[in-house]
Amino acid sequence: MSISFIKLIDYSLFPAIILVLGKLIGVFFIAALFSIKIEIINFSSAVFAFETVVASADLPIVSSYSDLLTFIFMAFGFAIIIIKAVYFHDSHISFTTLNKLLKYNLLSILKSSFELYHSGTVWLIFLWLANLLILLNVIMQRTYLWILMITVIFSVSLTVIYLRDLFKEVELLKKKHFFI
DSSP states (O other): OOHHHHHHHHHHHHHHHHHHHHHHHHHHHHHHHTTOOEEEEEOSSSSSSEEEEEOTTTHHHHHHHHHHHHHHHHHHHHHHHHHHHHHSBTTSOOHHHHHHHHHTTOGGGOBOHHHHHHHHHHHHHHHHHHHHHHHHHHHTTSSOHHHHHHHHHHHHHHHHHHHHHHHHHHHHHHHHHHOO
């Protein structure tokens, strides 16, 4: 296998865990916040050995806000990658920022294009996967439509910021190789 493919698998583990745990934590947190009773049923023959059961009247509340919380976790992780790409990218970091990082022995914060854009692409895919899951919940009338609208607006915004930085990096590489 190629190094890029192995790195993509490596970079995808954390967002996948955040997506699953974000939903589980969201369900239990929202249920506790709104004092909604959740029942856990145990299945011994299923892939996932348990299932949560919520009263049908409470399902939209739990599903909607847990979807929103899951999306917030995903957007936060992707935003960290974007911040690293914009401010701590080794190809276009400012001299003053570099001096500050050197002064406090924080040069390990700097990331290469390989690391940033591989992990950023994986986070972007998982961010849109979260949107797809929210869309499916909206279609099944488990999640409010306004949750989907908010998540799509934020996803488009974060995607544009990420792609602008990616295209800026491509232009820097073109100029660098053109003048060599």
